[in-house]
Amino acid sequence: MDRKERRAAAHKQRKLARKAGFPSTPQNPAPKQGENIPTPPVAVEGIPEPGLPFPSLSSISPAQLAANRANAQLSTGPSTSAGRAISSQNRTSHGLARHNGVFLLLASEDPNGFEALKASLASEHQPITETESILINTMVESHWLANRAQTLQNSCFDPQTGQITDPKLFSLYLRYQTTHTRAFHKSLNDLLKLRAETRKTENGFEAQARKEEELRIKNEQHEMKKQTHYWEVLKKDAEACFRVSQTLTQNSKAAAEIPGFEAQYAAELAKHGLQHHQFGGAQAAAA
Numbered sequence: 001m002d003r004k005e006r007r008a009a010a011h012k013q014r015k016l017a018r019k020a021g022f023p024s025t026p027q028n029p030a031p032k033q034g035e036n037i038p039t040p041p042v043a044v045e046g047i048p049e050p051g052l053p054f055p056s057l058s059s060i061s062p063a064q065l066a067a068n069r070a071n072a073q074l075s076t077g078p079s080t081s082a083g084r085a086i087s088s089q090n091r092t093s094h095g096l097a098r099h100n101g102v103f104l105l106l107a108s109e110d111p112n113g114f115e116a117l118k119a120s121l122a123s124e125h126q127p128i129t130e131t132e133s134i135l136i137n138t139m140v141e142s143h144w145l146a147n148r149a150q151t152l153q154n155s156c157f158d159p160q161t162g163q164i165t166d167p168k169l170f171s172l173y174l175r176y177q178t179t180h181t182r183a184f185h186k187s188l189n190d191l192l193k194l195r196a197e198t199r200k201t202e203n204g205f206e207a208q209a210r211k212e213e214e215l216r217i218k219n220e221q222h223e224m225k226k227q228t229h230y231w232e233v234l235k236k237d238a239e240a241c242f243r244v245s246q247t248l249t250q251n252s253k254a255a256a257e258i259p260g261f262e263a264q265y266a267a268e269l270a271k272h273g274l275q276h277h278q279f280g281g282a283q284a285a286a287a
Contacts, residue, residue: 096149096176103141106148114144125191135191142184149177 060068095106105111118140127133156170157163164170255261 096145096152096173096180098141103145109148114140117144131194132191135187135194138187139184139191142180142187146177146180146184149173149180153177 095104098104105114118137121136121140122133125132125136127136150173152173153170156166156173158165251261251265255265
């Protein structure tokens with residue numbers, strides 16, 4: 001360890017001793033040649049050495065230690081529920097923050113006004129889910145706390161001159177008002193965003209349902225067209241068969257009544273490029 005490091009270590013030791021409340025003794029430098037080495041002081045019993053932050057427990061008598069422990073049991077705080085409820089409000093100085101995460105109304109505030117504000121926002125936004133109810137409740141509390149901060153700001157003005165009497169408190173109340181106003185708008189934006197996402201999801205389901213319904217109707221219409229075409233073809237086939245049957249019946253009667261009708265009928269078919277056996281002769285129809 002060089003000279004610079006030794007000085008730094010000594011300075012650090014003296015600083016720790018001063019923080020602990022003990023007088024610091026500078027570290028003796030290395031003796032020069034020919035100097036006498038001083039004898040270190042003898043520690044007195046019961047007095048802590050310099051540099052130690054606390055005295056050792058061995059220097060405290062058992063009776064004193066027992067008395068200290070007995071006295072400590074007398075300051076454990078309230079033991080009843082009512083006492084704990086009262087002591088939990090000891091740090092509530094201005095009421096601009098949620099105490100232990102819980103919103104509290106001050107004794108000077110109107111509970112009916114708070115409930116009216118909550119009912120008004122609930123009626124305006126009509127919460128459906130638990131998440132929407134939580135966001136609206138946060139909006140109510142944030143708006144109420146922002147108004148409370150505004151009221152406290154008004155108390156920092158001189159009613160005669162209008163000057164700020166306590167700039168420190170006024171700045172504190174202004175910061176709380178800004179914080180709660182931002183919390184109100186954040187909850188409102190979260191609520192509107194949640195509603196928009198819900199509508200988007202519902203619209204997506206409705207659009208899909210409409211597409212499926214349109215496809216079902218289209219398939220039914222196509223099937224009905226196929227069935228209609230099928231029955232129209234059957235109807236035309238039946239009509240054609242009926243006409244052929246009538247023609248054969250007429251030819252049969254004509255062949256029986258008119259001599260040479262078969263030859264005339266065959267010649268007439270030949271003019272149109274048809275053969276006699278394709279339509280059956282009068283004898284075949286008669287048979």
